[in-house]
Amino acid sequence: MATAIGESEWEVAVPEKPLKDKVYFENLKAKVIDTNLCSRCLTCAAICPGGITVVENKVDFPDYENQCLDCGACVRVCPRFVYEPKSGLGDYIDFIAGRSKRFAGQDGAMVTELIVSAIEMGMIDRGLFAGRDDKWATEMFHVRDPEQLAITSLGGTKYTFADVLPALKEAVRFTKRGVGVVGTPCIVSGVRKLQQEFPIFREKVKLVVGLFCTENFHYSDISKFLQEKGVDFSKLIKTDITKGKFIATMSDGEKVKFKVKEVEEIVASGCNVCTDFTAVESDASVGSVGSEKGFSTVIVREGNVREIISYIKEKGYADFGDAKPEELDYLINLKKGREKNIKRD
Amino acid sequence: MKKVTVQEQGLGEKVVRHATAIGVAMKESVYPLTATVFYPRERKKMPDNLRGYLMFDPDKCISCWECAFVCPANAIQMKAAPNERYYPTVDYGKCIFCHFCVDSCSGGALKTTKIHDVAYKDMDEMLTLTEEMIEEPEIIREDKKSVEYVIDEHDLHLKRVREVDTLFVEVTPPVEIPMVSQCIDRASCIGCRVCEEVCESGAISSSIERGVLRMKIDTDKCTGCGLCVKECSMQILRLVKK
Numbered sequence: 001m002a003t004a005i006g007e008s009e010w011e012v013a014v015p016e017k018p019l020k021d022k023v024y025f026e027n028l029k030a031k032v033i034d035t036n037l038c039s040r041c042l043t044c045a046a047i048c049p050g051g052i053t054v055v056e057n058k059v060d061f062p063d064y065e066n067q068c069l070d071c072g073a074c075v076r077v078c079p080r081f082v083y084e085p086k087s088g089l090g091d092y093i094d095f096i097a098g099r100s101k102r103f104a105g106q107d108g109a110m111v112t113e114l115i116v117s118a119i120e121m122g123m124i125d126r127g128l129f130a131g132r133d134d135k136w137a138t139e140m141f142h143v144r145d146p147e148q149l150a151i152t153s154l155g156g157t158k159y160t161f162a163d164v165l166p167a168l169k170e171a172v173r174f175t176k177r178g179v180g181v182v183g184t185p186c187i188v189s190g191v192r193k194l195q196q197e198f199p200i201f202r203e204k205v206k207l208v209v210g211l212f213c214t215e216n217f218h219y220s221d222i223s224k225f226l227q228e229k230g231v232d233f234s235k236l237i238k239t240d241i242t243k244g245k246f247i248a249t250m251s252d253g254e255k256v257k258f259k260v261k262e263v264e265e266i267v268a269s270g271c272n273v274c275t276d277f278t279a280v281e282s283d284a285s286v287g288s289v290g291s292e293k294g295f296s297t298v299i300v301r302e303g304n305v306r307e308i309i310s311y312i313k314e315k316g317y318a319d320f321g322d323a324k325p326e327e328l329d330y331l332i333n334l335k336k337g338r339e340k341n342i343k344r345d
Numbered sequence: 346m347k348k349v350t351v352q353e354q355g356l357g358e359k360v361v362r363h364a365t366a367i368g369v370a371m372k373e374s375v376y377p378l379t380a381t382v383f384y385p386r387e388r389k390k391m392p393d394n395l396r397g398y399l400m401f402d403p404d405k406c407i408s409c410w411e412c413a414f415v416c417p418a419n420a421i422q423m424k425a426a427p428n429e430r431y432y433p434t435v436d437y438g439k440c441i442f443c444h445f446c447v448d449s450c451s452g453g454a455l456k457t458t459k460i461h462d463v464a465y466k467d468m469d470e471m472l473t474l475t476e477e478m479i480e481e482p483e484i485i486r487e488d489k490k491s492v493e494y495v496i497d498e499h500d501l502h503l504k505r506v507r508e509v510d511t512l513f514v515e516v517t518p519p520v521e522i523p524m525v526s527q528c529i530d531r532a533s534c535i536g537c538r539v540c541e542e543v544c545e546s547g548a549i550s551s552s553i554e555r556g557v558l559r560m561k562i563d564t565d566k567c568t569g570c571g572l573c574v575k576e577c578s579m580q581i582l583r584l585v586k587k
Contacts (some may be wrong), residue, residue, distance in 0.1 A: 001538055006527025008562040012536035014553060049578035073535035173580050178358040200533040200579065 043190030090280030097291030104154035108296030178206030210279020213288025524569030
């Protein structure tokens with residue numbers, strides 16, 4: 001007795017396995033994780049009905065021999081299982097600089113402004129923000145009301161991985177209008193892969209904001225490194241990378257500075273094979289490079305972000321200025337150079 | 346407003362009543378029946394839907410954990426049973442008798458009783474194991490009469506009945522609406538087959554042929570228990586009316 005609401009019979013295309021007699025997670029492990037291709041975007045952990053998680057900074061599935069359900073969802077969504085590196089500036093319809101009048105963030109707080117304006121417009125009903133606890137470890141927040149941003153320090157760059165995508169799956173489950181998500185280029189690629197494979201993400205994820213990203217750090221590594229440099233987490237209020245220098249700002253105005261070269265040793269292995277600086281697959285990419293101090297560069301790629309920008313202009317929530325695409329060339333080329341690190345078999 | 350006045354009693358009646366009370370007190374001090382002494386030897390008749398101590402029927406339980414999830418006081422813990430199922434245990438030290446668990450039980454395995462006053466010697470004893478909730482417990486009854494408040498349209502009466510109220514209620518099962526599990530977004534299915542694994546009635550089956558996984562819900566076998574709907578990792582199964 002079939003009903004109009006649902007269906008009692010359906011088909012799922014099963015992805016191909018390079019290692020025929022192994023479960024899918026072992027395939028993923030052999031092809032992505034063990035070859036250091038893994039970007040720790042956690043798209044696999046988001047979709048896995050079993051137990052993909054992070055163990056000692058690596059994506060892992062303890063006891064996968066017994067517990068992997070062998071459904072193949074992880075290899076379907078992994079952006080690097082069949083890796084097509086993306087680079088360059090990508091397609092865009094507008095290239096602007098902006099500074100929010102309402103929020104404080106890393107530079108111009110344009111990520112926060114975009115998401116909050118989208119919530120106010122009714123495009124989405126929640127945005128996913130990475131916040132941090134008093135030890136500077138990241139934790140995910142569902143922001144549904146601009147007032148929530150006043151009580152937690154959600155703005156600002158974290159320079160460590162956040163579990164954005166597992167939180168996104170939960171948000172997709174609860175949302176009515178749509179979800180807005182912010183992430184590094186690898187997370188943006190993961191969202192796109194999820195949207196490509198599963199209609200539920202196409203319908204519910206309405207806004208994807210990418211961040212300019214050269215590299216990222218595992219929490220255990222960066223926290224140990226900063227502590228060795230004498231950074232007191234209880235006083236730390238901001239971290240920043242500008243002009244080849246890593247700057248940690250304290251609440252009493254004291255700044256700890258050192259060269260970015262010093263942290264190169266602890267860059268996550270997946271970042272060495274990443275060529276995408278500007279998150280070319282996003283709806284809008286935001287970063288500090290390319291605009292004046294205090295402004296954020298916004299690369300508008302899709303119509304939905306153009307709508308949000310015109311809403312912000314109409315309400316007068318932000319100042320806008322010119323941004324220079326050519327200033328991004330150095331970092332784009334730097335990341336494009338990492339293509340040689342990708343081992344092809 | 347109604348004023349309650351004390352009934353006038355004759356001297357003889359007073360003597361008899363005092364003598365009875367002293368008699369009970371003497372007896373209880375030598376050979377106590379229960380930890381607390383209830384006097385007069387009569388109990389209020391409780392309504393059938395009183396939120397009292399719980400009884401549990403393992404045959405109706407589908408191990409969905411809903412009672413444990415819904416419990417606001419965190420009094421219900423699921424414990425593994427020898428038959429690889431999970432059954433609830435209730436810590437009456439935490440229970441607030443809201444009976445959300447009874448309301449949430451989709452199989453109707455939890456039901457109420459009129460037992461509401463139990464004394465324990467220590468806190469550990471208050472954790473009631475599943476086995477203790479299956480059989481009707483033995484209760485030492487000191488009451489000989491039951492008292493009932495009867496409300497008619499004008500007044501409230503106290504009615505004394507010379508019989509003991511039964512503490513176990515026969516709950517009439519609710520009218521079942523035949524439901525069946527259906528997939529509402531088949532393109533978002535990841536093919537993990539968790540639904541097939543958890544299905545108790547064998548209604549969900551799958552087969553792989555030439556790289557295509559075929560999922561099928563047998564709507565005749567499906568009992569509409571909702572276990573697959575709960576466990577579906579993509580939340581794309583729904584219970585719909587048959």
